[in-house]
Amino acid sequence: IFGANFTGATAVKFGGTNATSFTVVDANTITAVVGAGASGQISVTTPLGTVNSATSFSLIPLTTINSSYCNNTLSALNTGIVCNSISGSQMYRFKVISDGIERTFETATNSFRLTDLVGSANYGKVYSVNVSVKFNDVWGGYGATCIVNTPTTPPLTKIKSTQCGV
Numbered sequence: 001i002f003g004a005n006f007t008g009a010t011a012v013k014f015g016g017t018n019a020t021s022f023t024v025v026d027a028n029t030i031t032a033v034v035g036a037g038a039s040g041q042i043s044v045t046t047p048l049g050t051v052n053s054a055t056s057f058s059l060i061p062l063t064t065i066n067s068s069y070c071n072n073t074l075s076a077l078n079t080g081i082v083c084n085s086i087s088g089s090q091m092y093r094f095k096v097i098s099d100g101i102e103r104t105f106e107t108a109t110n111s112f113r114l115t116d117l118v119g120s121a122n123y124g125k126v127y128s129v130n131v132s133v134k135f136n137d138v139w140g141g142y143g144a145t146c147i148v149n150t151p152t153t154p155p156l157t158k159i160k161s162t163q164c165g166v
Contacts, residue, residue, distance in 0.1 A: 001030040001042060008047045014057055015040020034059055060140030061086050063110075063131055070146040074114075077121045077150055082111040083131045083143070091134040095142060098127045114150065124152040 001012070005027060012019040012032045022032035030044065042053040063084045074081075083092060094105045094112045103117045114121030121127070126149055130142040 001032060001044065002028060003030075003044065003051070004028055005046060005048055006030050006044060009044055010047075011043075011045040011050075013043045014059070016043075058136050058138070060133065060135045060138060062141060062143040063089075063092075063133055064143035065129055065131060065146035065148075067146075069129075069148055071149075073149040073151060075151070076155065077123065078113045078115045080111045080113055081129060081148065085110045086133045086135070089133040089135055090137070093132045093134070093139060094129060095131070096127050096129050098122075098125050114148075121150055123150055123154060125150050 006024050006029065007027045009022070009024050009030060012022040012030060014032075014034050017034075020033040022030055024030055039058045040056050042057050043050055063086050066082050066084065069081050081094070083094075089110075091106050091108055092110055092112075094107075096103050096105070096114065096117060101119075103119065105112050105116050107116075114127065126147060128145050129148050130145045132142045133140050
């Protein structure tokens with residue numbers, strides 16, 4: 001938090017919710033840990049009084065890929081990969097890295113498939129996947145990385161005799 005006359009600050013609030021903790025770095029800077037579910041104006045109380053921010057603050061929650069996909073092999077290249085849903089989110093951005101190449105896919109839903117990516121996906125590869133959410137027109141940070149493996153080979157297919165005209 002940047003401002004002036006923060007020396008001796010006794011309280012920091014985000015939308016009326018007390019900061020979990022805060023440190024006055026210097027007279028013009030405070031670092032604070034935001035309390036869960038906080039949004040609204042930022043207020044700082046010092047011996048000189050309480051001042052409120054001119055604009056509102058919104059906490060953009062992090063989301064992660066559901067753990068059942070992590071460190072596992074997908075059943076197929078087009079298997080849906082799902083992240084935890086965030087209420088009120090506008091979009092999800094999945095970031096995928098393999099062989100040093102980063103690609104992203106944006107969607108309004110909390111899932112995607114590796115085959116949705118430009119350039120698709122390949123068999124026998126390891127993919128690092130994480131996700132960010134868009135909240136109030138602002139993209140948040142990426143959640144924890146999930147390692148996803150693809151099957152080593154395509155599934156075998158069989159032709160039924162009834163399909164051969166026999």
